[in-house]
Structure formats: C-alpha cells, structure tokens
Amino acid sequence: MTKIPDRTIERLITYRRLLQKQAVEGVISIYSHDLATLAHVKPVQVRRDLMEIGFSGSPSKGYGVQGLLDYISGILDMPGGTKAALVGAGNLGRALLSYFNGRSSTINVVAAFDVDTNIIGRVIAGCRCYDIQELGARAKEFGITIGIVTVPATQAQSAADALVEAGVTGILNFAPVPLRIRPDVYIVQVDITRALEKVAHFAKPQSAKEV
C-alpha cells in the first residue's frame, strides 16, 4: 500500500467519528452521499478516500457502517493502543487532561510532566504528574510513544527535545513556535492564536469584497 495522503487521514478521522454516531443510532449501511453531507465534503471525495484505503461498498446498499468503522480503525490505530505523555500541566494542559481522560479511546494520556513543584505529585483527571526529569524513565515504564507539548513557548523546544530523547515518535505541539526536530518524528502543530487571527482576518468585511 502506498502512503495515504495527510488530508485523507484527516478526513478518515472525521468519517470515523461520524460513523460511530451513526452506529449507535442503529444505522447499518450508508451511502457516500450521506456520509459526505455529514462530513461537509462532496460524495466523490468520500468514494475516493475509501478507494484510497481499499474499502468497497455495494452499489445497492452503500457502505457497511460497522465494517467501515473497523476498517478505518485498523488503519488509524496502533494495535494495542497508544500511550501519550503530556508535558506542561498548566491551564491548557489540565484542560486537555480532563478532556482526554473522559473519552474512551485507543489513545491514553498516561502521565503528565512539569517543572513546578506545586504541580508535581498531583493527580489531574486520573493522571499523575511527575517531575520532567523522570520523563525518560517513565516513558520506558509506561511505553509512551507520543508527546503533547503545552509548556510556554520559550520551553517548547527543550520539552520537545526531551520527548524525542525519551523515544517518542510523534509530538502534538500547542506552543506557537515551529519545532526543530529529527525528520522521523512526526509533528502536528495546533496553533490556536493563529487560528483566531485567521478568523479575524477573513471576518473582515473587505476580505470578501472586490474584483
């Protein structure tokens, strides 16, 4: 199988979430048409994405919901689940911990790390907070493979370095700085401030008008 494009993976994640809802509502099968409406894309995009991953439907019944769910999960998920570490249990970090703690998922945030002695030792949403010094040891102990960076911008690079040192192969970074990291470590940047500024720009009246 050749590599699945980035954008396709993003849509597959969306499809899965929508299909899970459909499944609990008892829907057995679904047309590209319907899934597309839910996901806000065109039907042909859905069909192409499913073609990309090699999943087939029937012209009469569409795609089997449960089968497609399992198939997508087989592509997206690590068998046995994924263990994540969160670095920086501040305002945002704690919000993320309580959020990810809630949902059942194959991804689990199993440990948090900080430098603040007031925070170290606390248990936030069922997740213990360790001294950042222990990252290497705990990562090995828990089998952590991905890291979440929610430290101040000035600390983000060193936090990312520590995570890579500890053996993670993917990083989710909330600090508004581009991280310089080995190319075999996959990075996703979530830049909330940039997203807000983007909304502000395109919400400007003049961005719509004109030749």
Added chain:
Amino acid sequence: MTKIPDRTIERLITYRRLLQKQAVEGVISIYSHDLATLAHVKPVQVRRDLMEIGFSGSPSKGYGVQGLLDYISGILDMPGGTKAALVGAGNLGRALLSYFNGRSSTINVVAAFDVDTNIIGRVIAGCRCYDIQELGARAKEFGITIGIVTVPATQAQSAADALVEAGVTGILNFAPVPLRIRPDVYIVQVDITRALEKVAHFAKPQSAKEV
C-alpha cells in the same frame, strides 16, 4: 488586489510573529532565506508570499523588518481592532480566556457567555461572563464581530447559530462537529482530538515503512 490564498494568510501570521521577535532583538532587515529558516519554509515561498501581498525588498538588504511588520498587520488586522465573544466558559474556555487576556493584541475577547448559573456573573481573567440569552444585546453593545465556540459538541450548532444571529462574521470552533452555517460567515475548525489521532497514526512505525 485579488484574494490572498488561505495558506498564504496562515504563513503571514507566522511571519509576523517571528518578525516581532526579530524586531525586539533589534534586527533591522532580513533576507527571505533567514525568515524562511525561522518559519520552516523555503526561501522562495517567503518571496512569493510577499510578492502576493505586494511588499518589496531590496536585493542588497533584504526586507525591512519594521516595514514588513506594519505592512502585514495592515493586511491581517481590522482597523480599530477586533472584538470577540467566547461561548462556553468551561475547562477549555477558561484556559483560552486567561491566555488571550495575557497577550496584547488587536483581537480582544471582551465577553464570555454560558448557561451555567454558577459561572454567569463571574469574571474570568478580566472578562465578564454573561447569560447566553444576553448574547445579542451584548454583542451589539461591545461591537463583537467574531465568536469562539467552546461548548459541548451537542450544543455547538445552537451556539454557532446564536452567534450568527448576533451578527458575528467569523467563528472559531473547538467542538468536534462540522458546523452548518451561512456561507458568508467564515469558520475555522480547531479539532484537537483529530490532531492527536493524526499524531498517533503517523507516529505508527508502519506508516513510515513500505513500498
């Protein structure tokens, strides 16, 4: 000026942030080469982006840092600043309020809205929390033009509808549901769970290997 592409706007926001740092460090002028390194893009991409917005540098000195900063801000920012409302002052909403409150910016979150009577009336990070019923009135009072949605997924559509009703022209949505909204309202979706799942997928060993 024809419309500036979405991706270019995103990079301009990044450039501006990096240039601000350079400016305070006393850098007067910068080459596409250097800005590209900071932003993790190629030099030609920087030059093309600046060409797109009509900003010129000199082959000998590069681009003037302060001039470029002002020029980019003139494109990105609403003259007079942008006022935002946050709907849903829960875990994430409060983290965002305290974060955006901190930085000085042309974008200000001037009011929060919730349904929880324990939250209504509180002041979070200098921002008062009102009953969601008051949204229309307060939006007019404060001149709010963009909205931030941090309510539970089930409430996201109605929160967005209320914001549109109140006259906002852009929405930043953190709920993991695609919003169905008038096409003249600009939406940016920040899907944190999807970002995490994406990291988990691409961090899988087998996503790198193979023909």
Added chain:
DNA sequence: TACTGGCTGTGAAATGGTTAACAACGTTAT
C-alpha cells in the same frame, strides 16, 4: 569602469489534491 556574488521578483513547470464524467453493476419495477 567592468566584474563578481548574492539577493529579489517572477514566468513556467511540477506537484498534490479535488472534481467531473462515465462505465459497470446490482436492484426494482414493469
């Protein structure tokens, strides 16, 4: 002055992603 080097600005090509168009195929209705 004439030459060299390194940079900007930009047409043109390449890349990556989306959409149109349609053949193939079950299902249903006649």
Added chain:
DNA sequence: ATAACGTTGTTAACCATTTCACAGCCAGTA
C-alpha cells in the same frame, strides 16, 4: 425478461499551491 434507476469505482481533467530556474539588480571590489 428486460428496461430504468441509483450507486460505486476509476480515469482523466481540473485547480491550487509549491517549487524551479533564471533575469534583473544592487553593492562591493579590482
């Protein structure tokens, strides 16, 4: 039995964006 319909799977065209390649320019230097 077969014609009509609606859907999937897929090729090819299309579009947006990135990248290449190079002309033009300025500053410094012999």
